[in-house]
Amino acid sequence: MSTIVFVHAHPDDEASATACSMAMATDRGDRVVVVYATNGDHGQVPEDLAEGETVVQRRRREAAASAAVTGAEVRWLDYADSGMHGWVENDAEGSFHAASTDEAGGRLAAILDEVGPDVVVGYDFHGNYGHPDHVKVHHVTRRAVALHDGSPRYLESTINRDLMRRQRDQAIALGVDVGDWDPDQPMTDGHALGTPESELHWQVDGRAVIDRKRAALACHASQTSDVGMMLQIPADAFREGWGWEHYREPALGDRPMRAAWPF
Numbered sequence: 359m360s361t362i363v364f365v366h367a368h369p370d371d372e373a374s375a376t377a378c379s380m381a382m383a384t385d386r387g388d389r390v391v392v393v394y395a396t397n398g399d400h401g402q403v404p405e406d407l408a409e410g411e412t413v414v415q416r417r418r419r420e421a422a423a424s425a426a427v428t429g430a431e432v433r434w435l436d437y438a439d440s441g442m443h444g445w446v447e448n449d450a451e452g453s454f455h456a457a458s459t460d461e462a463g464g465r466l467a468a469i470l471d472e473v474g475p476d477v478v479v480g481y482d483f484h485g486n487y488g489h490p491d492h493v494k495v496h497h498v499t500r501r502a503v504a505l506h507d508g509s510p511r512y513l514e515s516t517i518n519r520d521l522m523r524r525q526r527d528q529a530i531a532l533g534v535d536v537g538d539w540d541p542d543q544p545m546t547d548g549h550a551l552g553t554p555e556s557e558l559h560w561q562v563d564g565r566a567v568i569d570r571k572r573a574a575l576a577c578h579a580s581q582t583s584d585v586g587m588m589l590q591i592p593a594d595a596f597r598e599g600w601g602w603e604h605y606r607e608p609a610l611g612d613r614p615m616r617a618a619w620p621f
Contacts, residue, residue: 359387359388359389360383360388360389360476360477360621361388361389361390361391361473361474361475361476361477362380362383362388362389362390362391362475362476362477362478362479362621363390363391363392363393363469363470363473363475363477363478363479363510364376364379364380364390364391364392364393364430364479364515365392365393365395365466365478365479365480365481365495365498365499365502366392366393366394366395366495367394367395367396367454367481367485367489367491367492367494367495368394368395368396368398368401368417368439368491369394369397369398369401369417369418369420369421369424369578370398370401370417370420370424370575370578370581370584370585371492372392372394372421372424372428372430372574373424373571373574373575373577373578373585374575374584374585374588374600375486375515375603376479376515376603377424377427377428377564377570377571377574377575378562378564378565378567378568378570378571378601378603379562379564379603379621380392380428380429380430381427381428381429381564381567381570381571381574382562382564382566382567382619383429383621384428384429384430385429385567388621389431389473390428390429390430390431391430391431391432391433391469391473391475392421392425392428392430392431392432392433393433393434393435393466393469394421394432394433394434394435395435395437395454395462395491395494395495395498396435396437396438396439396440396453396454396491397414397417397418397434397436397437397438397439398413398414398417398439399412399413399414399417399438399439400438400439400440400441400445400447401413401417401439401580401581402580402581402582402583404416404579404580404582413580416580417578417580418434420577420578420579420580421577421578423577424574424575424577424578427570427573427574427577428570428574431473433469435454435462435465435466435469436465437452437453437454437457437462438450438452438453438454439453439454439491440453440454440455440456440490440491440494441453441490442489442490442546443488443489443490443546443547444546448490454490454491454494455490455491455494457494457498459494459497459498459501460501462494462498462501463497463498463499463500463501463502463504463505464502464505465502466498466499466501466502467501467502467503467505467506469502470502470503470506470507470508470510471506471507471508474508475508475510476510476511476621477510477511477512477513477621478499478502478503478506478510478511478512478513479499479512479513479514479515479605480495480496480498480499480500480512480513480514480515481493481495481496481499481514481515481516482496482514482515482516482552482553482606483496483514484496484545484547484549486515486516486517486551486552487517487545487546487547487551487552488545488546488547488548488549493547496514499512500512511607511609512607512608512609513559513560513605513606513607513620514605514606514607514608515603515604515605516552516553516558516604516605516606517541517551517552517553517604518552518553518555518558518561518602518604519541519542519550519551519552519553519554519555520554520555520556521555521602521604522541522551522552523541523542525598525599526539526540526541552604553604553606555615556614556615557606558604558605558606558615559605559606559607559610559613559614559615559616559620560604560605560606560607560615560616560618560620561602561603561604561615561616561617561618562602562603562604562605562619562620563601563602563617564601564602564603565597565598565601565602568596568597568600568601571600571601572589572593572596575588575589576589588600605620607620
């Protein structure tokens, strides 16, 4: 049995990015711990928020429900959500983005020391699409692994840009209107979405557990603009579009991508 720690920026990121891998790992008997860097307080305010209920309380309950689907344990770094790129919240007191990398890395390292991971999973260098909290996850996770008493393998969750481009082209060929969506277009940080396939090391085929991924996403129903959009995708398209999860393992250097279980 392995212990795998997945570090995510906000509640719901685990569902969209790594829920298949998490479910497959727990099904194999591995221990999975998901660490949320922020409390997601700058997410959408749900219309059905009860009197006295906060967005943070709702999102913590949603995270717990998602973990029940994947079989994961939940930990929190307890930083505030930093908002999107360029928001004043980026540098607000208590935000994850504004925290020192050493301080936040120390918080995460304490969790790693507690659970004793064999594998730690963070994000690629630009957090897939340049979100301040996602970029910070990359730096903080790397720092925490360096501070941790053990020597776990370190992987980075990312998006296969070439696969996204192929899927877009297939959709266009089928007559689907994809608008001006282009995975090669620079995001807010100047980098294109995710990572080129030539720089990836692992591809996980999670299509057999895609219903669990969809169920984990549904637990975050308060976030209707992004989660709601994903849940509107037809089941077949969702399986092919979201059933593959990709990782870099920097220690492997130039080794080509393998379609195999990475953990």
